[in-house]
Amino acid sequence: MDENKMTQAGERLLTVDNLKTTFMIHKTKVEAVRGASIHVDDGDILAVVGESGSGKSVLMKSIMGLLPENAQTTADSLVYMGRNLLELSADQRRKMRGKEFAMIFQDPMTALNPLKKIGAHLTEVLMRYRKLNKKQAREEAIEALRKVGIPSPEKRLDQYPHEFSGGMRQRVLIAMALCCKPKLLIADEPTTALDVTIQAQILELLKQLRDEEKMSVVLITHDLGVVASLSNRISVMYGGLIMEEGLTDEIFYAPKHPYTRALLHAIPQPTTGVKERLEAIPGMAPSLTNPPAGCPFAERCKYACEKCEAAIPAYRQYTKTQRAMCVFTEEELNAMDKEGKADGRTE
Amino acid sequence: MAKYIIKRILAAIPMVLIITVICFALMNLAPYDAIDAMTTPNMSPETVALIKAKYGYDQPVYIQYIRWLDGLINGNFGYSIVTHQSISADLAIRIPNTIKLILPAYLLAYALAIVLGLIAGSHKNKWVDKLIDGICAIGIALPTFWVSMLLIYFLGYKLNVLPIVGMHTIGQENSMIDYLRHFLMPFIALFLSFLPDATRYVRSSTITQYSEDYVMVQQAFGASKAEIMFKHVCKNVLLPIITKLGMALPMLVTGAIITETIFGWPGVGPYFVKAIQGMDYPIVMVILVLSSTLVILGNLLSDILYCLTDPRIKDLG
Numbered sequence: 324m325d326e327n328k329m330t331q332a333g334e335r336l337l338t339v340d341n342l343k344t345t346f347m348i349h350k351t352k353v354e355a356v357r358g359a360s361i362h363v364d365d366g367d368i369l370a371v372v373g374e375s376g377s378g379k380s381v382l383m384k385s386i387m388g389l390l391p392e393n394a395q396t397t398a399d400s401l402v403y404m405g406r407n408l409l410e411l412s413a414d415q416r417r418k419m420r421g422k423e424f425a426m427i428f429q430d431p432m433t434a435l436n437p438l439k440k441i442g443a444h445l446t447e448v449l450m451r452y453r454k455l456n457k458k459q460a461r462e463e464a465i466e467a468l469r470k471v472g473i474p475s476p477e478k479r480l481d482q483y484p485h486e487f488s489g490g491m492r493q494r495v496l497i498a499m500a501l502c503c504k505p506k507l508l509i510a511d512e513p514t515t516a517l518d519v520t521i522q523a524q525i526l527e528l529l530k531q532l533r534d535e536e537k538m539s540v541v542l543i544t545h546d547l548g549v550v551a552s553l554s555n556r557i558s559v560m561y562g563g564l565i566m567e568e569g570l571t572d573e574i575f576y577a578p579k580h581p582y583t584r585a586l587l588h589a590i591p592q593p594t595t596g597v598k599e600r601l602e603a604i605p606g607m608a609p610s611l612t613n614p615p616a617g618c619p620f621a622e623r624c625k626y627a628c629e630k631c632e633a634a635i636p637a638y639r640q641y642t643k644t645q646r647a648m649c650v651f652t653e654e655e656l657n658a659m660d661k662e663g664k665a666d667g668r669t670e
Numbered sequence: 671m672a673k674y675i676i677k678r679i680l681a682a683i684p685m686v687l688i689i690t691v692i693c694f695a696l697m698n699l700a701p702y703d704a705i706d707a708m709t710t711p712n713m714s715p716e717t718v719a720l721i722k723a724k725y726g727y728d729q730p731v732y733i734q735y736i737r738w739l740d741g742l743i744n745g746n747f748g749y750s751i752v753t754h755q756s757i758s759a760d761l762a763i764r765i766p767n768t769i770k771l772i773l774p775a776y777l778l779a780y781a782l783a784i785v786l787g788l789i790a791g792s793h794k795n796k797w798v799d800k801l802i803d804g805i806c807a808i809g810i811a812l813p814t815f816w817v818s819m820l821l822i823y824f825l826g827y828k829l830n831v832l833p834i835v836g837m838h839t840i841g842q843e844n845s846m847i848d849y850l851r852h853f854l855m856p857f858i859a860l861f862l863s864f865l866p867d868a869t870r871y872v873r874s875s876t877i878t879q880y881s882e883d884y885v886m887v888q889q890a891f892g893a894s895k896a897e898i899m900f901k902h903v904c905k906n907v908l909l910p911i912i913t914k915l916g917m918a919l920p921m922l923v924t925g926a927i928i929t930e931t932i933f934g935w936p937g938v939g940p941y942f943v944k945a946i947q948g949m950d951y952p953i954v955m956v957i958l959v960l961s962s963t964l965v966i967l968g969n970l971l972s973d974i975l976y977c978l979t980d981p982r983i984k985d986l987g
């Protein structure tokens with residue numbers, strides 16, 4: 324808790340307000356992000372949590388400006404360190420990528436060019452952004468590999484990606500990000516494709532980078548377990564909207580939104596010793612081509628009423644840091660739980 | 671690396687041997703007797719037997735095969751049974767002629783195909799891609815012989831600017847300009863037949879590379895379009911093309927049979943076609959063996975080139 328409070332003091336790096344991204348696929352409109360708002364402060368590790376198709380990757384790519392041409396992004400505001408990204412030209416935005424904010428991806432196995440040496444990957448970005456000559460770039464690259472914990476980096480620099488394991492490749496990508504010295508690192512499910520033991524190492528590395536390199540991190544994941552140990556803030560995403568946001572402790576110990584609550588119930592609790600069935604959330608994620616008019620979770624929500632389906636609910640601010648997008652207050656939800664009313668609809 | 675190459679070469683030897691057996695067997699199974707090409711119905715059986723003995727046809731098949739193979743290995747491909755000329759000597763003239771025609775056409779077609787393919791592939795579904803791809807689709811659909819006929823009709827007959835047959839005008843064997851004038855039409859026909867296929871190959875390979883994750887990663891690290899194209903995609907696209915060049919080896923001999931025949935280019939094509947028509951089976955057999963051996967060698971060359979250029983294969987050993 325103390326640590327979390329400390330990092331709250333940082334200045335605002337990124338503000339995203341009401342961001343919408345739609346794709347035109349074969350003349351059908353696919354609404355991947357429907358008005359998401361997040362913000363990242365200096366020193367934050369913000370976790371964006373959501374299931375597949377909730378729009379979290381698309382949201383990040385919209386921020387990065389990495390979407391294909393059939394995508395269209397609008398937002399009330401998309402500001403990075405005082406610069407309105409929506410007003411910048413494609414080329415200006417490209418020059419910010421890597422330098423200001425870098426992104427690492429889900430599958431490290433395919434993220435590196437198989438025909439280029441690890442060293443070439445690193446020196447390329449170094450020469451692009453730090454205007455180093457080849458020799459300096461090589462030294463910096465060695466240094467970066469050492470920082471991310473790759474043993475004998477001098478030798479590894481001249482190897483090809485296929486000579487690296489998945490975890491090592493993810494480290495290389497993180498090293499690439501390090502080389503640019505960005506203020507913000509977006510990690511799109513960086514550990515999903517890796518072994519559990521390697522997962523922990525990579526997450527530890529991200530945390531270390533935040534502390535040593537003063538890099539803020541946005542961590543996209545569908546694994547709440549990953550989030551608990553690492554992030555100081557969480558945004559829960561569903562159906563292209565941020566359902567709830569708050570400090571990690573607030574989300575874990577005082578979740579307000581029914582979706583967040585349901586998610587937390589779906590985490591196995593081996594330490595409590597209580598044997599109970601995991602509660603899966605019934606139903607499927609909402610359609611992106613024909614999204615519901617109201618709360619996207621209403622269809623699967625055991626508390627839902629007509630009001631939920633009528634319109635997207637407004638945020639309800641609970642604390643300075645926590646807010647949730649639900650028509651019911653926490654007390655109302657708790658009351659419904661007690662009366663056992665809640666189960667009437669979903670079964 | 672060396673071990674791998676030696677292994678591949680050793681594996682190629684039995685394959686070539688099997689090819690000679692198959693070629694020889696097929697020729698022997700053909701529904702005519704080789705001796706018919708040399709005899710006439712009026713000859714007495716004794717004369718026919720004499721001729722048979724002279725050429726060794728009285729021997730058992732396996733002896734014939736071994737003698738033929740022995741000749742092949744020593745560079746003696748035998749004699750045409752129609753003209754009685756040495757096949758090795760004939761081929762020594764004809765293969766270079768064919769290469770002189772095919773190699774420039776193939777190389778130029780590929781050079782242009784790489785440029786067009788990269789442009790089309792990197793602009794997938796834009797008008798420039800649709801244009802290039804559309805022209806390629808038409809190009810693939812046009813048969814070479816038809817294109818050749820059109821060339822002959824317009825350039826050779828209507829406009830009457832280029833000679834329509836042969837390689838030299840008689841008496842001007844050393845004139846370069848005369849050679850080029852003869853060369854131009856078959857060259858264009860061949861170039862046009864190679865180009866669309868190669869362009870499509872490069873295009874699809876470019877599209878595949880662009881959809882790879884590493885391109886997105888490069889974008890995420892601020893690489894410009896040009897950097898992605900020239901530092902990343904280009905290399906990955908060109909690599910399989912180098913190896914395709916190895917596969918093209920047999921084309922140097924039998925790659926232009928139709929075009930050469932139409933334009934009367936004195937290469938392997940007309941020689942082969944005439945041999946088939948004349949039932950000149952030693953020639954047919956030699957060219958079959960030669961082209962299939964080149965297929966094997968071409969594959970071998972591809973593998974070796976791959977091995978040299980693709981870092982992922984080096985470890986095979």
